[in-house]
Amino acid sequence: MHEFDTVVIGAGVAGLTAARLLAKSGQSVVVLEARDRIGGRVHTDRSGAHATDLGASWIHGITDSPVAEAAAAFGMQTIEFTVGGYQPNSRPIAYYSPNGTRLSDADAARFTDDIHTVDETLLETVAASAPDASYRDVTEAALVAQGWDEDRTQRVREYLEHRAEEQYGAWIEDLAAHGLDDDAIDGDEVVFPGGYDRLPAGLAEGLDIRLSHTVTRVQWSKGGVTVTAADDPTGERIVNAARAIVTVPVGVLRSDDFTFDPPLPEINAAALGRLTMNAFEKIFLRFETAFWDDDVYAIRQQGPDSRWWHSWYDLTPLHGTPTLLTFAAGPAAREIRDWPEDRVVESVLAQLRRLYGARVERPIRVDITAWQNDPFARGSYAYMTLGSTTADHDDLATPIEGVLHLAGEATWTDDPATVTAALLSGHRAACRVLGREIAVAEAWR
Template identity: 70%
Template sequence: MGEFDTVVVGAGVAGLTAARLLRRAGRSVVVVEARGRVGGRVHTDRTDGRITDLGASWIHGITDSPVAAAASAFGMPTTEFTVGGYQPDSRPIAHYDPSGHRLSPSAAASYVTDIHTVDAALVDVIAASAPRASYLEVTEEVIGRQPWTPERADRVREYFSHRAEEQYGAAIDDLAAHGLDDDAIDGDEVVFPDGYDRLPHHLAEGLDVRLGHVVTRIEWSGAGARVTTAQGIFAAREAIVTLPVGVLQSGDVAFDPELPDEVAAPLSRLRMNSFEKVFLRFPSVFWDDDVYAIRQQGAEGAWWHSWYDLTRLHGEPTLLTFAAGPAAIGTRGWTDDEVADSVMAQLRRLYGDDIPAPTRVDVTAWHDDPFARGSYAYMTLGSTTDDHDALATPIGGVLHLAGEATWTDDPATVTAALLSGHRAAERVLGREIDVTGAWAD
């Protein structure tokens, strides 16, 4: 049995940040990780020399971002790719109407103005919403106030439905009214042409990381914590647990005693989403010039409504779309070819039957990953934004939960994971420490 000051469960960005800071403070730390790699939901595929970020891709706003600071310190090159969340006009977008024809500039401007009208009114409606109100209810209330024709209202209605799906991988009627409160970007967004996984690899340097250690049991008491894996038991004065919400809820890891209500209750109000990436690479570009995104309205866009042009990232014609919410659920179990055929049917509808077939297709499957069980967590009905921080309530002075779902200000991001790891390390040490210690020499 190994004995340490702190055992960290999970070698994602949260766990590695906490471990690195604790080691810098002179503590003995071990990180146990189920996978055969570090990074968790930051995972880059390098098959055939191509670099594809299957998990996290963006820094959503580099202004005052600790992740941007860490990436710079580690010498990770970035490429500006500001998408501004699921916004209607943050960058040039080719909007297509339900019949498959591109909207004229004036029609697109009117459509975007309608969306901004609803967004502006939503602030007060959400603030006054009932505790169990859904994002569907608050958007319907605002749309219902507008003097619009049914068709005009439907275009805006479906936009907000797709926003809920693409931002949080959830159906709009299952997302809490406050579920998009954090939908704001501060500064440019960037992606990593050399892969996002460089970040966790740098964070892991010099740490005692035990890969292939699947945790099955975590015991805690006034005497400390014991973490059980098939390879042995790790004992420590304290434990930092960075398991995703889906894994915490699955029962795959037993807590003894069980998590107290002040942590179990907010955990029960969060849910892991259904959200997968679909990358399609082509021999040539056939879509609109000078746009970063293509979006289609109407019933044909129920699943495949948005495509993002990643060509300039590596110089290979590439479109990214998302199987989000209902689309992810509906295509679960499909082969990559079946998903590609479904996506291509919509692209051919917009651009003609003679467009080239993709030369390569990559489809993620985070929902089927037993160590993730989804891409990230979202607030379901009855949840409040405070539930994120409440999930990190220290337990018995021994257990500390961390990870993207435990950070209120910007959940579902690598920034949230990193900052939650920093907070957990501070709580273990009982004092404030500088987060830059995670990447300083």
Template identity: 35%
Template sequence: MTQPCGFFSDGSSGPAESEQVTKGADAGVRRTGVVVVGAGIAGLAAAQALRKLGYEVVVLEARDRVGGRIWTDADGVDLGAHWIHGTEGNPLTELVEGLGIPYSYVGGDSSYTGGFDSLTLFGPDGRIANSTVKNRTLELADQVLHELEQRAELARRRGHPDMSLSGVIDEILAAAGHSHQDEQAIRYHLNVILREDVAEDPDLLSFKYWEDGYRVYGYGDSVLHGGYQAVIAALAADADIELETPVRRITLGDNAVRITTDSAVWDADKVLVTVPLGVLKAGDLLFDPPLPERKQHALDRLGFGTLNKIALHYSERFWPAEQYVYGYLCRETERYPTVVINMWKSHGKPILVLLLGASLGRVMESWPDEQVRDYATTVVSDIFGAETPAPQRVSRTSWSSDPYAHGSYACIGVNASPRDLDTLAEPVEDRLYFAGEATNSYHWGCVHSAYESGLREAARIAGDPSLYAPPSTETARRQRRDIDRMKRFARMRIGHLSLDHLRERVACLNEGVDPFGVRLFAPLVDGDLETLASMFDEITYAPGDLICREEDPAHGVYVIAEGEVLVDFGGVYEPAVMSTGAVLGSHDIFYDARTTTVTAKSAVRLFYLDHYRYKTFLYAFPDVMMTMLADLVSRWEQLEDVLDAATLAGARRLLQPREQA
């Protein structure tokens, strides 16, 4: 382990004080053990962790304040980071509780602040949408998102080239032929998820990887009563921080890493760079020698989005106190915000906050103050009526114009992937380190992303793994969204099925067996069976019709409702005749192709469910997945018995591509 002070792992002698002034040819050069570039939460977390181990750490910050993209103004408005996303299990929750910083749970997730169920949505007529209308907007969007994810999964699995997310969205919408009002409803939800959460336009996001592998903590967001600045103040306490000191160049010398600022030159044994991705992409910080080619390519591919805010400050509240979020679909959604946040509910302040992401937020930065006021008050008047009072003042953010940010947070651009975030996190020569939300491939774009990365690099610098453990209690965000969409789809479908029809489907599933006699759905209770049964479509075939052919692409699972089919296993097993209740193609989901040929012997009525929804169902009900896997293992053991333990040359061939990858 690197010694915390006095001596370093390379044998060099550390300074006795927090800094030294070098004599001789480099007279005036200041010396310390570790320099952290940037006093955002990543840099402050790393600096605090290293100081506790005895390291001499100096933090250099370009701004006249600490916090970086965390900035709470005098009225308590968080101009940058605002929420603890995913309260349960989040390390920030543990941090603020340990510091005694008060916070409140507001629910929802990073996209639907406060939760869509709790949101009051104002529609094109300026009225509150009733639950039927409101839920229909989400059902329409779910259809598009389901199709989008199906296509993305296929593209990832088959290695198709990447493209912009917008290209696929536009293609799906064009094929659907929605009315203008319905398309506006769909684009509203896409803007909630992409523009106001991911903070970028879909034409700049990767179709294949825009949220691939993104992990989330427990459901529900929280806000800090005094704003995020309270966390920053606690982490910055007693730290050696030099403000208004922008770093211009970092040079990897033979004996030290040299940091050049506008006012001084520093030599350090190790340097941790925590500046925003936008600063690195802009080339504002020079590296000598230049960063490795693969790291530079990762920088070029990754995107950096913008999320701006407009805050309207009133002398007193004139809106309902308890409603936290108002949804705004009164005008063209591409030109207006999707939500208005009520700070009275969370902070007891008569302030309304509008979120404007991506190009909408960037364009707003160029507007004159009067245009911003007119725009924001128009939104408020559409919701609360033309007689609403004028705000005392209106404030706004301009993150993309900020020379020390150039935006808000990272996103996965076209041809990029989360692996580029890992590449960005890689040290250079074990002397130059990188932290910040854009270096965290578990989850980027959040405060906890940056905080964790700072601890990660402190652990790496100190050689002390106790400082950081990778997240282990999270859920993939795409999987969570898929499950939520699946459940909403099931609720919607149940409402359109007669009770007798639903009972018929449940009975088929309850007694259903696959061709090998396994009752796949035996672990499910009736309520779970109803969820699954409601999602199936119906298909009919005439006698002699080919239902599926072995080796053809597989897209879904079948359950026989009526009639008989012949199942041909390609000579591996004897052909079998299956009837009502038989489950066909369930294991094809693992192979991406049909493993049997199925032909209708009589007139046949089938229930059909596409593999993507079926896979999502398995995520939500893993007992069924375990039954399927147990069946596969059992059949593999039977195959070994038949072969009498003969060596399978093919097994080695199957492993070789994985070993070479």
């Protein structure tokens, strides 16, 4: 006999959205969460004077965004900050040349015009490329087509490398060309000075959520599912349900610590095999005073010294405390994975000193994420490896015998690796379980 109509594995935004919609439709639902908190990769640190979003930070385009609608419904304050998609010039950006001097407005405009020129050809270049082409392959083809000199080409090449790393957390040669989005963002981007975690908190209200329950096995058949979870501190819990929605990250699904019995069908398993977790970490540096350029959203440097630390975002407007955010992505993130904090900070400050000299201060607080080392994430979000296509996202979410459903950011095609993708995938899973459509807004009404 089933204990529940549906068991949801994972209390991130995908799982909470699905569970809330099902519960509001009259189902008996339990959510099993391995962590001692809800939210998954939406995680706000409140140990300091200000809320710091260690996981998701942005809504990348608020026009017609269900996440923006949910945030408004939950009373979450937002601040416009439209550089999260690594746009070249959507807002004021201070660009620095390879020798560490700031580009004039005219030189910066010429550089960003070059980026737009290459971007205009990329979609056609991707369409004409081989199925197993990398993003490096297609960007190189687009650059060659311009006929520029080597220096001009190299500056744009660097930009494309940095954009790939910052958006996907992977080196450009490891990314599949087919299926990468066109970087279009609809409306302003916003961040949350009060913390993004208020979104999962709102979605979780009233739900039966069991924390510190690490699911290790999902046995399934047409008759239902049996889920085995390790309780904290000891023991096991067996949960029986008519069906399950699994929302754990790709890094966990691919590990030996999570088992489907029987294994996933070929369509789901093949898609999962072409997705992997990235290496992407945030570094927040708070200072006594702002020593950098006034009235800019971001600082970016060019040249060989930009290999790791190339972009800093001025988060001072969020709380009034001078703050820079930078990212370690791809090879940089893997390299610093086990570095002590002081070594990471010194590496970042060395590049800032190239631009600002002795004006650079020691930070008064540092926050460095470690999603690669998190056993319940194993990276920040998923990306498509060579040979992948956008169909892999949907294929991963293919319903299994009407009893097993996969959801989460990696299962949504239109805008994967985002909170929006997580939320909408949870909505889709709930609709499939119910066998009918239900408005996503029911999750926050």
